[in-house]
Amino acid sequence: MKLKFYKLYTAILLLSVAQCKNADAQVSGSVFRDMNNNGIQDAVNPSEPGEQAVTIKAYNASNVLVASTVTDAAGNYSFSAAQIVNGLAVRLEFSATAGDYPSKRKAADRSNIQFVIAGAAAVNIDYAIATKKFLSDNSNPYVAASAYTNGDALATGAGNAGDNNNLYVFPYDLSNDGGATRRVKNQYLGSVFGLAWQRESRILFMSAYLKRHSGFGPGGIGAIYQSQIDLTGVPSTPAMLLDVNALGINVGTDPRISPLPANSSTANTDIGVFAEVGKRGIGGIELADNGRDLYIVNMFQKKLHRINIGNPLKSSFSNADVTGTWAIPDPGITGTNWHPMALKMHYGKIYVGGICTKEVVTAHNIADTANLTGVVYEFNIATNTFTEVLRFPLSHRKGFTNADFRYEFRNNYWSAWQNNGDISISGPIRTGLIGAQTGSNATGVYYAQPMFSTLEFDVDGAMIIGLRDRFGDQAGYANYFESGNVAGETYRALSAGEVLRAGNNGSNWTLENGGTVTSNGITTTTAGVADNNPAMIGTFPAALPGTSPWGGSYGPGGKYYYYNENFTKTGVPVPFNAASTVTGHYLKTNGGLAFLPGFNEVITTAIDPVNKSFTNGVIKNYSLGANAGNMSGRMELIQSNGTDPTNMGKAAALGDLEVLLDAESGEIGNRIWKDLNGNGRQDADEPGVAGIVVDLRSPGADNVYNTGDDQTWTVTTDANGNYYFDETIVNDNRRPATWIGVSSTNSGILP
Numbered sequence: 001m002k003l004k005f006y007k008l009y010t011a012i013l014l015l016s017v018a019q020c021k022n023a024d025a026q027v028s029g030s031v032f033r034d035m036n037n038n039g040i041q042d043a044v045n046p047s048e049p050g051e052q053a054v055t056i057k058a059y060n061a062s063n064v065l066v067a068s069t070v071t072d073a074a075g076n077y078s079f080s081a082a083q084i085v086n087g088l089a090v091r092l093e094f095s096a097t098a099g100d101y102p103s104k105r106k107a108a109d110r111s112n113i114q115f116v117i118a119g120a121a122a123v124n125i126d127y128a129i130a131t132k133k134f135l136s137d138n139s140n141p142y143v144a145a146s147a148y149t150n151g152d153a154l155a156t157g158a159g160n161a162g163d164n165n166n167l168y169v170f171p172y173d174l175s176n177d178g179g180a181t182r183r184v185k186n187q188y189l190g191s192v193f194g195l196a197w198q199r200e201s202r203i204l205f206m207s208a209y210l211k212r213h214s215g216f217g218p219g220g221i222g223a224i225y226q227s228q229i230d231l232t233g234v235p236s237t238p239a240m241l242l243d244v245n246a247l248g249i250n251v252g253t254d255p256r257i258s259p260l261p262a263n264s265s266t267a268n269t270d271i272g273v274f275a276e277v278g279k280r281g282i283g284g285i286e287l288a289d290n291g292r293d294l295y296i297v298n299m300f301q302k303k304l305h306r307i308n309i310g311n312p313l314k315s316s317f318s319n320a321d322v323t324g325t326w327a328i329p330d331p332g333i334t335g336t337n338w339h340p341m342a343l344k345m346h347y348g349k350i351y352v353g354g355i356c357t358k359e360v361v362t363a364h365n366i367a368d369t370a371n372l373t374g375v376v377y378e379f380n381i382a383t384n385t386f387t388e389v390l391r392f393p394l395s396h397r398k399g400f401t402n403a404d405f406r407y408e409f410r411n412n413y414w415s416a417w418q419n420n421g422d423i424s425i426s427g428p429i430r431t432g433l434i435g436a437q438t439g440s441n442a443t444g445v446y447y448a449q450p451m452f453s454t455l456e457f458d459v460d461g462a463m464i465i466g467l468r469d470r471f472g473d474q475a476g477y478a479n480y481f482e483s484g485n486v487a488g489e490t491y492r493a494l495s496a497g498e499v500l501r502a503g504n505n506g507s508n509w510t511l512e513n514g515g516t517v518t519s520n521g522i523t524t525t526t527a528g529v530a531d532n533n534p535a536m537i538g539t540f541p542a543a544l545p546g547t548s549p550w551g552g553s554y555g556p557g558g559k560y561y562y563y564n565e566n567f568t569k570t571g572v573p574v575p576f577n578a579a580s581t582v583t584g585h586y587l588k589t590n591g592g593l594a595f596l597p598g599f600n601e602v603i604t605t606a607i608d609p610v611n612k613s614f615t616n617g618v619i620k621n622y623s624l625g626a627n628a629g630n631m632s633g634r635m636e637l638i639q640s641n642g643t644d645p646t647n648m649g650k651a652a653a654l655g656d657l658e659v660l661l662d663a664e665s666g667e668i669g670n671r672i673w674k675d676l677n678g679n680g681r682q683d684a685d686e687p688g689v690a691g692i693v694v695d696l697r698s699p700g701a702d703n704v705y706n707t708g709d710d711q712t713w714t715v716t717t718d719a720n721g722n723y724y725f726d727e728t729i730v731n732d733n734r735r736p737a738t739w740i741g742v743s744s745t746n747s748g749i750l751p
Helices: 470-475
Strands: 012-015 028-033 055-059 065-070 076-078 089-094 100-102 113-117 127-131 142-147 165-171 183-185 192-198 203-208 223-228 239-243 282-287 293-298 303-308 322-327 337-346 349-357 373-380 385-393 450-457 463-469 498-505 508-511 516-519 522-525 589-595 601-607 615-622 631-639 654-660 667-671 693-698 711-716 722-725
Touching (some): 065 076, 142 192, 142 615, 142 631, 192 293, 282 450, 293 337, 349 450, 373 450, 450 589, 498 589, 601 631, 601 654, 711 722
Parallel strands (some): 192 282, 282 337, 385 508, 589 654
Antiparallel strands (some): 012 693, 028 076, 055 089, 089 113, 142 165, 142 654, 165 183, 203 223, 223 239, 282 293, 293 303, 337 349, 373 385, 516 522, 589 601
């Protein structure tokens, strides 16, 4: 008997006859990733790809292996007549990756063990793979985005920082921005970045984040908050989940020396924070597939921690709930410091991304960027070992932060981390300013420093990498620096990160090059834009429009995979219009990412997403296919005033994103067979038994059998001996009250 479900409770199967088996047939077929767990390979929304490199083994009636093969890049496989002779009965076994299990048998028996008699009819016998992280039967789930406010988050009242919004919930299709009811006030959360989602309870977890000018919430630097978001996308008032410092996890202390102003429109120096951004507090957070284990990156001690938060969620926590702590290895790149932040679980393994960078307190020097590098580690939970799977230099010419040329190199290249918050005209931040030394030319500042903030995985195994510009979290907008402020001036940080892609090649990944990515044997090259490349250094030629660094020779290898974040004449989602031009910012991402498997898009948080100044929102880009890399959607969430620091303007005003996937019910089954030789194994020639009545019993809400609330459901095996219990049959009353993501009227097999 095979169980196909996520299960936290026990149930008893009462079989009227104690003999079982499984029946189906194949010589050829396919293996596909079933994103919505419906047993059918859908073509669009979701688009469900074939799965490469799945091993299929064929055993005869004597349990002898007669043939083996693997699926190709499209997920197809076949056994020739020479491998399996016509008329031979075989049992087929499909290999599985950690975290995978057979999809529901709603449309056909597409399990990982199937039976076939070789011949003309043995075709289209497929294996449908389900993975909890990928599943959603809702084609338009809600998405959450964190945001930031200038000032003391705990100060409430009109005009004060606590009354501004800092969490936004909106539908995935971007048909609207969610509206006023799908917002959370800053007073409950303060500055947060990391997001994680528990489907069964529909609780969003949000971790505190150190950002200059933006105060912490009531829990301080080590806080993780929770908010239950109902089926209509309306969040509850957030509350503390836990303080990691109270559990013995040292993420550092708040470096803020002076208090932040209550009024969100008040500029401030926020001394003590500038040099510590990206070095203290919590980075990425990620909930394991079991919905119970919460992983966090400790940016202060550079460690990975696992916390048992329970599923259903626990009400209190102690040091004993920290069930794992591991030092994240330093890549050991000469002359650099290691700063991990990004976190993602994929196929049962944890991936941690970080940056190796030199740290300076002196003026920008191109030599300081020599070993600037991004690194990803894979953490094997079973063996507690880290393995480096990706390393890439950040020496490429990046798309410009702003359509001007105020600082040589800094507009088009990543810089080493700057730890000196002196904004004086001769200080390290403004040394080398080209043009007017006063006015808007002097007060608009960019100094792009990479933070490896987020990671996602596409259905083809490719990594999607979010790089956040640290300067946006150091500088603020229409605000002051720590020192060197000139009377009558406030300063506008112009920040822009990158979205990059790396192809999977077995156990390692390779960064995009020239707009090309090869993942699992399939190569995709995106269209990009026409090259109108100005000189790399010095003042740009006056012949170029507006003497701006416009053009297309940017990105690793001179071209970006995700090439379209802002072109003015681009219709959405109409394909790229070659006549369009770049506006003020070539790159716009704030480094937040979200991915809904099967929908062929990645979402990122961004400045000016709709080419409207001083706005923040989201941009979508196609990931694969003919339009790969092009924009597929965009939406504004926040409007700022160019002279008001409240909403952070263009200084990394938004944080991370999380798709709020629905909980999936499970399935119990699947076959009763006649064990002709009594060996307890389903051999290839042993038939299924039809007409057997199968009962599934539950102890009911009290979890005790033979009391008044017991429940029983009944099915009968079909002609091949198959039986299944699913949500169309089972209405389990044991649903915990907090599991609002599981239907109270038809909970099915509990997830």
